[in-house]
Amino acid sequence: xxxxxxxxxxxxxxxxxxxxxxxxxxxxxxxxxxxxxxxxxxxxxxxxxxxxxxxxxxxxxxxxxxxxxxxxxxxxxxxxxxxxxxxxxxxxxxxxxxxxxxxxxxxxxxxxxxxxxxxxxxxxxxxxxxxxxxxxxxxxxxxxxxxxxxxxxxxxxxxxxxxxxxxxxxxxxxxxxxxxxxxxxxxxxxxxxxxxxxxxxxxxxxxxxxxxxxxxxxxxxxxxxxxxxxxxxxxxxxxxxxxxxxxxxxxxxxxxxxxxxxxxxxxxxxxxxxxxxxxxxxxxxxxxxxxxxxxxxxxxxxxxxxxxxxxxxxxxxxxxxxxxxxxxxxxxxxxxxxxxxxxxxxxxxxxxxxxxxxxxxxxxxxxxxxxxxxxxxxxxxxxxxxxxxxxxxxxxxxxxxxxxxxxxxxxxxxxxxxxxxxxxxxxxxxxxxxxxxxxxxxxxxxxxxxxxxxxxxxxxxxxxxxxxxxxxxxxxxxxxxxxxxxxxxxxxxxxxxxxxxxxxxxxxxxxxxxxxxxxxxxxxxxxxxxxxxxxxxxxxxxxxxxxxxxxxxxxxxxxxxxxxxxxxxxxxxxxxxxxxxxxxxxxxxxxxxx
RNA sequence: GCGCCAAUAGCUCAGCUGGAUAGAGCAACGGUUUUCUAAACCGUCGGUCUCAGGUUCGAAUCCUGAUUGGCGUACCA
Numbered sequence: 001x002x003x004x005x006x007x008x009x010x011x012x013x014x015x016x017x018x019x020x021x022x023x024x025x026x027x028x029x030x031x032x033x034x035x036x037x038x039x040x041x042x043x044x045x046x047x048x049x050x051x052x053x054x055x056x057x058x059x060x061x062x063x064x065x066x067x068x069x070x071x072x073x074x075x076x077x078x079x080x081x082x083x084x085x086x087x088x089x090x091x092x093x094x095x096x097x098x099x100x101x102x103x104x105x106x107x108x109x110x111x112x113x114x115x116x117x118x119x120x121x122x123x124x125x126x127x128x129x130x131x132x133x134x135x136x137x138x139x140x141x142x143x144x145x146x147x148x149x150x151x152x153x154x155x156x157x158x159x160x161x162x163x164x165x166x167x168x169x170x171x172x173x174x175x176x177x178x179x180x181x182x183x184x185x186x187x188x189x190x191x192x193x194x195x196x197x198x199x200x201x202x203x204x205x206x207x208x209x210x211x212x213x214x215x216x217x218x219x220x221x222x223x224x225x226x227x228x229x230x231x232x233x234x235x236x237x238x239x240x241x242x243x244x245x246x247x248x249x250x251x252x253x254x255x256x257x258x259x260x261x262x263x264x265x266x267x268x269x270x271x272x273x274x275x276x277x278x279x280x281x282x283x284x285x286x287x288x289x290x291x292x293x294x295x296x297x298x299x300x301x302x303x304x305x306x307x308x309x310x311x312x313x314x315x316x317x318x319x320x321x322x323x324x325x326x327x328x329x330x331x332x333x334x335x336x337x338x339x340x341x342x343x344x345x346x347x348x349x350x351x352x353x354x355x356x357x358x359x360x361x362x363x364x365x366x367x368x369x370x371x372x373x374x375x376x377x378x379x380x381x382x383x384x385x386x387x388x389x390x391x392x393x394x395x396x397x398x399x400x401x402x403x404x405x406x407x408x409x410x411x412x413x414x415x416x417x418x419x420x421x422x423x424x425x426x427x428x429x430x431x432x433x434x435x436x437x438x439x440x441x442x443x444x445x446x447x448x449x450x451x452x453x454x455x456x457x458x459x460x461x462x463x464x465x466x467x468x469x470x471x472x473x474x475x476x477x478x479x480x481x482x483x484x485x486x487x488x489x490x491x492x493x494x495x496x497x498x499x500x501x502x503x504x505x506x507x508x509x510x511x512x513x514x515x516x517x518x519x520x521x522x523x524x525x526x527x528x529x530x531x532x533x534x535x536x537x538x539x540x541x542x543x544x545x546x547x548x549x550x551x552x553x554x555x556x557x558x559x560x561x562x563x564x565x566x567x568x569x570x571x572x573x574x575x576x577x578x579x580x581x582x583x584x585x586x587x588x589x590x591x592x593x594x
Numbered sequence: 595g596c597g598c599c600a601a602u603a604g605c606u607c608a609g610c611u612g613g614a615u616a617g618a619g620c621a622a623c624g625g626u627u628u629u630c631u632a633a634a635c636c637g638u639c640g641g642u643c644u645c646a647g648g649u650u651c652g653a654a655u656c657c658u659g660a661u662u663g664g665c666g667u668a669c670c671a
Contacts, residue, residue, distance in 0.1 A: 028611080036614065046613055048651065058651090084651085085614060126671085166671070280671095307669065316597080317667095324669045331671050360598055361666050387600080388664080395664095424633065442633090454607065458600070459664070466605090471633055473607080473619040480633045488630050526610070538608060541618085552626095552635045572630095594633075 005043070005090070005098075006032050008073065013045060016068040023053035034515070040080055041087030042515055048084040058084035095514045096502035102518065103574050104500070109520045109581060114153035119346060120146040121159040122354035123272065127259040128172045129197035129398050131266050131406040133462060134356070134389045137451050140587060141386055142354040143272040144452060144533035147585040152528035157346055160274040161338065164256055165281040168200070170237040173251050174230070175199035175206070185258050191265065191407065192258030197398070204399040206230050269410055269444070271587050276345075278338065284329060286337025290373070291323045299372045310369055320365055335366050343377050350380040352531065357385040357457070384531050387459030389451075404464060410447065413468065417443035420470050426594065438591055442476050445588045449475030452586050453537040473541055475588055478579060481544035482590040484551070485576040492557050494569045501563040509550040513571060516546050520578050524585075533586055540582040547575045 010030045017025040031046040047062040054061040062081030066088070070076050075094035080087050102108055122142020125131060131139075142158070150156045176183070176199040185192045207230050214224035225231070240248040267273065291308055294300035300308050300322060308323035323333055342351065353363060363383035370378035388395065389404075396403040418439040421427060427435055450468045454460055470476040488494075506514070520539070527535040556572060559565040580590050 031611090031613070033610090033613080039614080044614090048613070051651080083614060163671075168671080305669090318597090321669055326669085328669085330669065334671090356665095357599065358665055359671090362671090364598085385599085390664085420633070424631090426631065426633095450606095458607085461606080463606095469606090469620065469633095471620085474633085476633055477619090480631080484631050484634080491630060530610095534608090535610085538618090541608095545618085548634055549636095551630080555630075557630050593631080 012069050012072050016065050017053055020064055021053045035087050039087050041089045043088045045086040047086050062086040092506040095511050098518050099514050109524055111153040116154050117348040118149055118154040118350040119157045119159055119348045120352045121161055124161045126163045127256050128168045128200045130193040132396055133404040136406050137389050138354055139270050139272045140448055140451055141456055143587050145531050148527050151524055151585055157276055158274045159276045161278040163280050167238050170234045171203040172196050172200040173255055174234050174237055175203035191262040193262030196255050196259050266406055283338045284334050287333040290336045294373055352382045352384050354384045357387055360385055386456040389460045389462055392463050413447045414439050414443035416467055441589050441591050445475035445479050446470055448588050452533045455534045478540050478544040479590045480594055481547055482576050482579050483594040485572045486592045488556055488572055492569050498566050500570055503564045503567055509553045513546050513550050516543055517578055536582055537586055540579055543579055
């Protein structure tokens, strides 16, 4: 779905260069951009590259090209050349036609299926503690990227690889065994994931105490960490788990079920979901056959101690262990196996891992190994790496309690939304449940937008002492704009089949709004290609801002002529639809009133 | 040590494959409501785009080097 006027402009510009200067202008030499506000026109051709062929000054070249285009393209009504910029004014008729024939159509911004299948793996939590703000970023990013790619035409599978086993899980289990006194979510009133997280923290405290004691008795830091009785007991429990010990397995199942119940609630509030769950307890032994495959192919090699390695020094990386000397797996062994499993399950063309940038090196190695193994699907793998969410005090650490808890934060956001909304007093007539629903919507909108408007790659600073804004470049501003439009539409008894007559002339704010709305498909495309919800988030803001400008400059319901009134209603409705659709892809709902 | 990533207004961020005088929001100050929702709109203030070279008609954007910050460099995950 490309902008045809731009294609036409490129075509005619190339033709102009051919006829006027007897030269072939390569595609990549034609730059078309939107005209800056301070100049006359809507689209601009940068003529500097063309002067190489015209051998004339930029102004002359621009004017010659402009004259040529003016003669071929009826929708081009005026042009001016300033410095090396050829500014083009398209007729109001052109913009009106763009509006009617594209923006107003039901399938606007919906890409047809492209026949490709893609998996987005995200969330991938550990089952030993509740989710925090960093996980929220991951979940929102994954969900939104999946939605955007679906809108772009992919068949998308959302996958969650749950880290449900390992030493960290045993830590919570052991602590609960020792100090839990049979406590359950029911008996304590605690959400399951929080209950388990509590014991994870208890373990860590006891562990630290033992380390300190050992160090006081002359142990080195390293030895103390290794020798502390409690960690040895946890390791023993892990071995029992692997051996299938009935008691340990039963406890593991029980505590994990508490965590899952808690996660389900958090996921529900976040509005994220999954098509496929993978559990590490099922996949942790995978990958060993791939190790053998790599040995057979000579991609891996075995050292004297029987450990298996790959030499990546020729690729600027290091030697990397892929299987321990005792034959047990390391992290990357599992990931090799799981990558194969996912492909065997779904045969997708592309696979995206939404994982923090602390694992950049790991994924670089993982993908490189799969390529060296000759997996044809390896080229479709992509690590969507995002920056950590930091506090002013530094990194969040679960064990030290310096985390912004996901559930608490959502509660706070909703509570703030309630206060703000009540202050404004616009909710008369809404039932209590409608009001609560609205607070939820606005609070979550503020939080989600705050996290998604930043490019994934950039690290994010969150100051718990500074509340997330509800004004300006925020989710609630966009939600408000939508509600405002809906209010006008209701007062104007708007319906889609309202007679659509386009007025003879458009105001600047109408034209700008149409042009902006017209970009929506291109924004979806860019956001999809770059896996960047931030681009879409910023676009939604632009659209809302441009609408508010239009709203203030023009009268809608009391417009002099019916044609103008109807047109402005249609334009408002189209803006509302675009905003709602774009926000939907960010996982943000917009209200009918607020 | 080596590797990866980031650095734009007091703060939080945009800035597309190099293009015009680098844009928003917040904060500060001023204005706009007898008219469709003021969570809005308009204006003022605020920048050696970390620094130094280089490529180019043209660099916040590309290249090289430095500085600062983050992350990684485990027979942890």
